[in-house]
Amino acid sequence: MGALDDDFQFVAASVERAARLQRRECRDVLDGGALRGLALARHLDLVYDAVEQRVVDRRAEYQLAPDDTVRADAILEMRQLVWDVRGFQSNLAWLAAAQQPPLDLGTTYFLEDAARALVASQVEVTVVSTEHTSYATSSDPWEPLISAWGGGIPAGEPTVVIVFIPRREERSGLLHPLIMHELGHAADSRHGLVDRIWQQAGQRKRFPKRFSAAVAEFAAATGAGIADANDHVTRRLRSWIAESLCDCVAVRHLGPTYLYSFLAEVAAGSMDEAGPKHPPPRQRIKLLLQNLDADRWTQVLTEADPRVDGWVRSLAAKNVDYSETDDFLTWAVDELRAVVRAETGRLLGTRVLAPDVAQLSEVTALIEAGIPPAQLRNGDAASRETIILACWQSALANAGGGPEALAVAPDAPELADLLPAALELSAVTAAWTAP
Amino acid sequence: MSLLSHEALNAALAVEPLEERLTIMPMLDPQQQVGPASIDVRLGTRFRVLRRTDESGIDPAAHSQGALERGQQHVTVGFGRPIWLHPGQFVLGSTLEFLRFPAQLGGYVVGRSSWGRVGLLVATAIMIQPGFAGNLTLELVNQGEGPIALYAGCRIAQLAIHALDAPTAQAYTGKYVGPTGPQVTRLAKEAADIERLKEVGDRLAGI
Numbered sequence: 001m002g003a004l005d006d007d008f009q010f011v012a013a014s015v016e017r018a019a020r021l022q023r024r025e026c027r028d029v030l031d032g033g034a035l036r037g038l039a040l041a042r043h044l045d046l047v048y049d050a051v052e053q054r055v056v057d058r059r060a061e062y063q064l065a066p067d068d069t070v071r072a073d074a075i076l077e078m079r080q081l082v083w084d085v086r087g088f089q090s091n092l093a094w095l096a097a098a099q100q101p102p103l104d105l106g107t108t109y110f111l112e113d114a115a116r117a118l119v120a121s122q123v124e125v126t127v128v129s130t131e132h133t134s135y136a137t138s139s140d141p142w143e144p145l146i147s148a149w150g151g152g153i154p155a156g157e158p159t160v161v162i163v164f165i166p167r168r169e170e171r172s173g174l175l176h177p178l179i180m181h182e183l184g185h186a187a188d189s190r191h192g193l194v195d196r197i198w199q200q201a202g203q204r205k206r207f208p209k210r211f212s213a214a215v216a217e218f219a220a221a222t223g224a225g226i227a228d229a230n231d232h233v234t235r236r237l238r239s240w241i242a243e244s245l246c247d248c249v250a251v252r253h254l255g256p257t258y259l260y261s262f263l264a265e266v267a268a269g270s271m272d273e274a275g276p277k278h279p280p281p282r283q284r285i286k287l288l289l290q291n292l293d294a295d296r297w298t299q300v301l302t303e304a305d306p307r308v309d310g311w312v313r314s315l316a317a318k319n320v321d322y323s324e325t326d327d328f329l330t331w332a333v334d335e336l337r338a339v340v341r342a343e344t345g346r347l348l349g350t351r352v353l354a355p356d357v358a359q360l361s362e363v364t365a366l367i368e369a370g371i372p373p374a375q376l377r378n379g380d381a382a383s384r385e386t387i388i389l390a391c392w393q394s395a396l397a398n399a400g401g402g403p404e405a406l407a408v409a410p411d412a413p414e415l416a417d418l419l420p421a422a423l424e425l426s427a428v429t430a431a432w433t434a435p
Numbered sequence: 436m437s438l439l440s441h442e443a444l445n446a447a448l449a450v451e452p453l454e455e456r457l458t459i460m461p462m463l464d465p466q467q468q469v470g471p472a473s474i475d476v477r478l479g480t481r482f483r484v485l486r487r488t489d490e491s492g493i494d495p496a497a498h499s500q501g502a503l504e505r506g507q508q509h510v511t512v513g514f515g516r517p518i519w520l521h522p523g524q525f526v527l528g529s530t531l532e533f534l535r536f537p538a539q540l541g542g543y544v545v546g547r548s549s550w551g552r553v554g555l556l557v558a559t560a561i562m563i564q565p566g567f568a569g570n571l572t573l574e575l576v577n578q579g580e581g582p583i584a585l586y587a588g589c590r591i592a593q594l595a596i597h598a599l600d601a602p603t604a605q606a607y608t609g610k611y612v613g614p615t616g617p618q619v620t621r622l623a624k625e626a627a628d629i630e631r632l633k634e635v636g637d638r639l640a641g642i
Contacts, residue, residue, distance in 0.1 A: 035513065035640070105480055105511055109639055116641050123641070366460075369453055370568055372533050375461035421533060421570075424480065428514050428531070428588070429461045431638040 004071045008062055011078040012055050018085040019048040025092050029099070037098025039124040039158040044091055047142045050150030051085055057149075094128050094162055102129035102170050106423030110384050111179055113427065115161060117351055118187040118249065122158040127179075129167045134265070136164040137182035139189040161186045172410040173419040174392055177254050177261045184246030193343050194242050200339045201241075207335065211237075214328035221324060237329055239277035241340070244287060244333050248344040251288050255353045256301050257389045259288050260396075263312065264406050271315070274326040279333050286316035287337055294341070300355050304393045307402040353385045363390040372418050374425030381430035387422045391415050438472040439540075439596045445469060447540065447596070457596065458535040468590070475547065477531040478591040479570060480514055483507040484526050515636020517584040520555070520577040529570040531588060536567045542596040544571050549625060550591060554579020557592045588632045589625070 026048070029041040058074055065071045101108055108127070115123045119139075139161050146153055163182050169175050188194050201207050211233065219229035250258040267281050274280045289312065292301060301309045322330050345352060363382050366373035367390055373382050395412035399405035439447060447457040448469075459476070462468060468475040486508050493503070507527070512518050520526060536542065541564055546557035556576040563571065573592060577583050585591070 035516065105513065112639075112641055121641075365453060369535070371458055371460055371535055373460075374533075379462075379465075381461075424514075425461050425531070425533070427639060428635070429463060431514075431635045432463045434638060 004068060004075065007075050008071065008078065011075055011082060012059060015055050015078055015081045015085055016052060018082060018088075019051045022085075022088055022092060023048045025095055029095055034099060036101070037095055037124070037126060039160050040098050040126055040162075041095060042157065043140070043142055043146070043153065043160050044088075044095070046146045046150055046153065047088065047091075050146050050148070051081065054081070054149040094126055097128040098124075098126045101127055102165070103127050103176065104173075104420035104424070106420040106425070106427060107173060107176050109427035110423050111163070111176075111183070113384075114180060114253070115183055115186065118183050118253075118347060119161060119190050120159045122156070123161060123186075124158045125161045125163060125183075127163045127165060129170050130164045131167060132164050133166055135166070135178045135182055137179075137185045138162045138164075139186040159186070159190060169410075171416060173415065173423075174257075174388070174395060174410040174412070175261050175265055177250065177257050177388060178265055180250040180253055180258065181246040181262075184249035185242065187249065187347060188242055188245060191347065193245055193347065194238055197241055197245065197336060197339050197343055198238060201332070201336055204335065204339075207332065210328060210331065214325055217328075218325050233325060233328070236276060236325065237332055240279045240329050240333050241336060243278050243284070244337070245340050245344065247284055247288060248291055248340050249347065251291050252295060252341075252344050252348055252352045254385055255295070255297055255355070255389055256292060256304065257385065257392050259285075259292060259301075259312070260308075260392045260406060260409070262288065264410055267315075268407065272320050274322055274329065279330060280320070280322070280326075282315060282318065282320060283330055283333065285312060287333070289313065289316050290337065291341060295352065296355055300357070300360070305396045305401050305405070308396065308406060311403050353383075356383070356386060359383065359386050360390055363387055364394065367391060367394045367415075367418065370414070370418070372422035372425055374422050375429050379433070381426045381433065382422070384423055384426050387426060388419070391419045391422075437597065439598060441469060441471050443598075444472075444474060444596060447537075447598075450537070455537045455539070456535075457537060457540055458533070460533045460535075462532070463588075470593070473593040473595050475590040475593050476534075476544070476571070477588050478573070478585055479529040479531040480512055480587040482510045482512070482518055482526050482528050484510050512587050513636055514588050514639055515586060515632040515634070517586050520575060520583045520585055522554075522577050522580055522582065524577050526575045528573045528575050528585070528591075530573065530592070531570075533570055534563070534567065534594075535569075536563060536565055538565050540596055540598045541565045542594050544573075544592050544594055546592055547590060550583075553581075553583055555583055555585075563594070586629055586632050588635070589628065 023045060026041040026045045029037055030045065034041075055078070058078065062071060062074050065074065103111075111127070112123075112125050115125045140153070140159055141162065143153055161183070163179050165176070165179070215226065215229045215233050218224065218233055219226050222229070224232065247258075247262070262284070267285065270280070271282050272280050278284075292298070321327070359376065359382065362376055363373040363386050373387055373390065376382050391412075392409065395409035395415055396405045398412060398414065399408050444457075445465075448459065448462070448465075450456040459474065463477070484507065486506055488506055490502075490506065493506070510518065518526070541562070543561045544558050544563060545561060546555065550557060554577055556578055557573050558571075559574050560572075571592075575585070
């Protein structure tokens with residue numbers, strides 16, 4: 001046996017050890033009677049199966065290697081795999097989060113219910129509190145690896161959705177509605193919504209011509225080939241469409257709540273910066289307002305806080321010139337807003353939130369009396385979307401109203417316990433009275 | 436002061452305006468929960484369990500509020516899911532329902548005999564003052580000889596509410612009619628209730 005053989009066996013054994021170490025924690029969850037995180041643990045277990053299978057396959061290939069170049073490549077791949085598998089340890093924190101969710105039970109019930117409606121009836125949502133500065137999500141994150149090296153994810157296995165929230169916002173119940181945007185990404189992964197919008201974009205009158213012009217402009221400006229320029233513009237536009245879609249899902253599901261949460265979290269950080277993956281916040285605000293007006297929220301917005309309403313509308317009304325590709329992307333996202341809205345409507349169905357002023361008024365009265373507004377006088381559960389909206393309105397009013405109130409409302413101490421309790425009790429009441 | 440009757444309780448729950456109303460939020464099953472002269476309340480989902488620490492004991496004169504808090508671990512169970520209480524174990528729980536008493540009403544929270552008969556003590560600080568608002572804290576102690584599964588959402592205690600009294604037309608026809616001597620618990624008769632809780636818990640968990 002030569003030195004390369006020893007190297008290969010050493011590195012392959014190291015890969016197996018890294019997988020074995022982490023698999024123990026999956027087994028603890030799977031064998032320990034846990035109620036949460038079971039699908040997550042099963043997926044991770046499949047990841048380690050896939051890694052071990054890859055080592056087995058590579059060992060077999062190594063035996064047949066015709067020369068040292070091929071053997072050296074195999075060692076290189078195994079070394080890379082050592083680091084990849086060691087890196088999987090961050091997933092173990094996800095398992096721990098599934099066992100000890102960072103969010104309260106009421107918010108957890110709310111998100112799980114929404115995920116079952118938007119993503120799949122069999123879905124497992126794990127919320128992880130992280131050092132990331134903003135909210136993010138990942139859907140079936142290991143599916144490519146499990147499919148490539150292992151036997152794939154068995155049919156009927158729940159979709160695994162991981163939602164990341166900034167640690168600082170764990171108790172900011174009024175910002176958690178941003179997670180609905182993240183569930184929009186999970187719904188897109190599952191249902192191919194952006195693919196459908198993309199197909200419809202190609203059929204629109206002015207779109208192909210302007211797309212080609214943007215590609216040509218980018219190629220000329222950067223010296224890239226047309227194919228690369230096409231990939232670049234396509235990738236960015238698809239990302240922007242995805243963001244626009246997820247905003248639309250969230251705002252049509254939550255009404256003004258999402259606008260308020262978006263403003264408090266996103267608009268404070270930037271306004272006219274066009275990101276690689278995100279449209280400028282100003283454009284997103286404009287689209288949010290258009291959707292809210294179309295869903296008949298105009299009066300509620302105005303009456304809830306006239307200063308905030310006026311400020312937001314002035315933000316949206318300002319015209320900004322964007323350069324080169326960004327100019328095309330902002331045009332395209334505007335051009336596709338009706339298509340995005342229609343796809344969102346199909347996804348949400350009856351979950352599109354319509355203003356219910358009577359319920360909003362009843363819920364608001366309970367909040368003002370310090371009572372978690374879980375149940376209406378007729379015995380029905382108060383809608384959780386209405387509860388959060390009424391809490392936002394109450395927090396704005398208590399903070400004196402206006403844009404500065406938006407910034408501090410998520411910390412409203414009078415709602416810190418009331419909102420989670422109301423969401424939990426409303427979920428229980430709805431489940432209790434469901435047919 | 437006398438106990439509110441079934442009818443008076445229902446009237447107190449429906450009073451307008453809100454400030455004068457007896458609020459019990461939510462009331463999942465009014466027909467089952469409002470008795471002849473009491474209202475059953477349910478066990479909530481949040482608990483505080485005493486930690487094993489290196490402290491020698493609890494000395495109100497020597498311990499800050501923070502130290503007392505650190506001596507307890509927060510545990511949350513899903514609705515319809517159990518928390519096990521072992522013999523001698525003490526856990527703080529609370530009612531599922533948020534209560535608000537108007538100024539003209541006060542009350543007492545007491546255990547239900549079904550639980551008492553398996554050795555469960557539910558509350559020691561039982562007085563509810565007029566104007567109280569919140570979830571009632573329950574001091575749960577298993578004085579029995581075997582572990583007890585307490586399901587979040589089960590009817591754990593009852594409220595006796597005082598203001599004015601009136602005879603009830605709702606004669607008691609429950610499980611302990613005409614007892615002659617100590618009765619064994621009829622908790623088994625609540626199996627259907629527990630099944631219902633599990634079913635609702637499963638629905639919430641998407642199972």
